Amino acid sequence: MKDPLVIFWTVLLFGSIAWYGFLVFYIGIKAGGEIRTLIKDLTAENARVDEIAQRDR
Amino acid sequence: MTLALIDWIIIGVYIVGCLSAGLWMRRFVRSVDDFTVAGREVHVNLGIASLAATELGLVTVMYTAQLGYEKGFAGAIIGVIMAIAFLFVGSTGFVIEPLRNAGVMTIPELFEKRFSTRVRWLAGVFVALGGLLNMGIFLRLGGDFLVHVTGMPGSWLESVMTILLGLVLLYTVFGGMLSVLITDYLQFLVVGVGIVVTSVLVILHIGWGHLIDGLNAAWTAGHAAGAKTAAHPFNPADPSNFGWGYLAWQFVFQLAVVTTWQTTISRVLATKDSGTARQMYRRVSFYFVGRFLLPGLWGAAAFVYFTQHGGLPSGLDSSTAMPRYLGIVLPAGFLGLIIAAMIAAEMSTVSGYMLTWATVIYNDIITPCLKRPLSSKGQLFLTRSILFAIAAFLLFYGLWYQMPGNAWDYLAVTGNIYLASVFALLVAGLYWPRANTTGAYAALILGAIGPLTFLVVNAVVAKNHQIAPEVAGASSFALAFLGMIVGSLVTSAPAKVPAGNSV
Secondary structure (H helix, E strand, O other): OOOHHHHHHHHHHHHHHHHHHHHHHHHHHHHHHHHHHHHHHHHHHHHHHHHHHHHHO | OOOOHHHHHHHHHHHHHHHHHHHHHHHHOOOHHHHHHHHHOEOHHHHHHHHHHHHOOHHHHHHHHHHHHHHHHHHHHHHHHHHHHHHHHHHHOOOHHHHHHOOOOOHHHHHHHHOOHHHHHHHHHHHHHHHHHHHOOHHHHHHHHHHHHHOOOHHHHHHHHHHHHHHHHHHHHHHHHHHHHHHHHHHHHHHHHHHHHHHHHHHHHHOHHHHHHHHHHHHHHHHHOOOOOOOOOOOOOOOOOOHHHHHHHHHHHHHHHHHHOHHHHHHHHHEOOHHHHHHHHHHHOOHHHHHHHHHHHHHHHHHHHHHOOOOOOOOOOOOOHHHHHHHHHOOOOHHHHHHHHHHHHHHHHHHHHHHHHHHHHHHHHHHHHOOOOOOHHHHHHHHHHHHHHHHHHHHHHHHHOOOOOOHHHHHHHHHHHHHHHHHHHHHHHHHOOOOOHHHHHHHHHHHHHHHHHHHHHHHHOOHHHOOOHHHHHHHHHHHHHHHHHHHHHHOOOOOOOOHHHHO
């Protein structure tokens, strides 16, 4: 285990496991909020387009 | 079959949930812009989830595990190089900033503004050709995983993958990028949990010290015996592993991938602005280390396990050893979780890729040939029809094509059909005012020669006469840039205003 290359890969591997675990929670919460915003924006945009279409008719 | 009831429940809940979410998004699709770039409403974290989910497919897990099996942890150096490339581009805005600011839907669309309509069309053909050939092996490799991890009969592979493709096609056709984003988000979560849990279980099963000792012992013994297959498991620059030449090519190749690969760039183009795109690249960069390293761990563990248990059972190879190993070591419930995660990975990648190539075919190959623009409904119908055609191609090509060499080399070389030439066009078009249309044609054609020659020659000649992937790859980059420089310099300067001012 004293080989620097083995230490390099060990650090990267356990760092990756920790990073993936963190991202699942962090991105899970943040991106979940962004999806709600996206859907709200799209719903508002659809309503606006429908309103214009009805007015034009 | 090695699946218990709990495994089936986990898989079933995931598939139904994902399909429902994807289909629900169809109500928001009003235009081709909604369908292909989600109305450019994507924020940074959703962009990260979508980019990560799309670029981590079941095919990725298979080829990175194969690299881990054949080359040990050193096989994951490609992920490290890719992470460096993402970080560099995210920090500098190289290519992606002017590309996002141009407001285009695809990369070839930019070439019309910078060069000509015909260059856009030709680039579109190359992008679609390289992308579709690249994607051609996804179903077969994904099916191999499911067959070996579940223990289901090999004859079921085609039927299972056809059903899976049908489900993906269903929500992608209806909801386009909006469905892809939502399902990518779910898939990102399931894949993340599955990969972390599986990696921990694999380490607990094999033992970290035992794994390192096993890899070292195999290398020492194989090297002493002069075995050609023995690669240094920790040093990627060692001649027995990738070697410096291959690594040098990978630095250029990965820089081209993160700036040019259309499935990655489609996330850049869907972001709210170029600042969001750069932030997304910086934050997602380290994810790509794990993308190679964690499945690589499973492959390396499979290698040590089978080496110490009498060698690979018949019918297995370096690609299928990992799923068989996981089928042995994962307990009920966890097996369902990893299968659901891998199905998620397959679905997110296939949906993202199908949509991307359909967008290129619609936007850059068909639209420039139309005399009158289609109505909004006509545009949507056409894009959806192309999605069906791509699915049919995947079923046909994926079932009969036999790969020359390993999966990673195939993917790298087919991607290179357009990566080298389009990268040369992008860099020159954005940063070299002297670049002109003749140079663009020369770069497109010359850049495709290397990888196409690789595919044709390696399919017909004996193994010891085949072209090395780094030779085919590096020569295509060199030829593309040479074509651009010489073609531009020997003809008159462009009349149009350079890209920095006009796009």
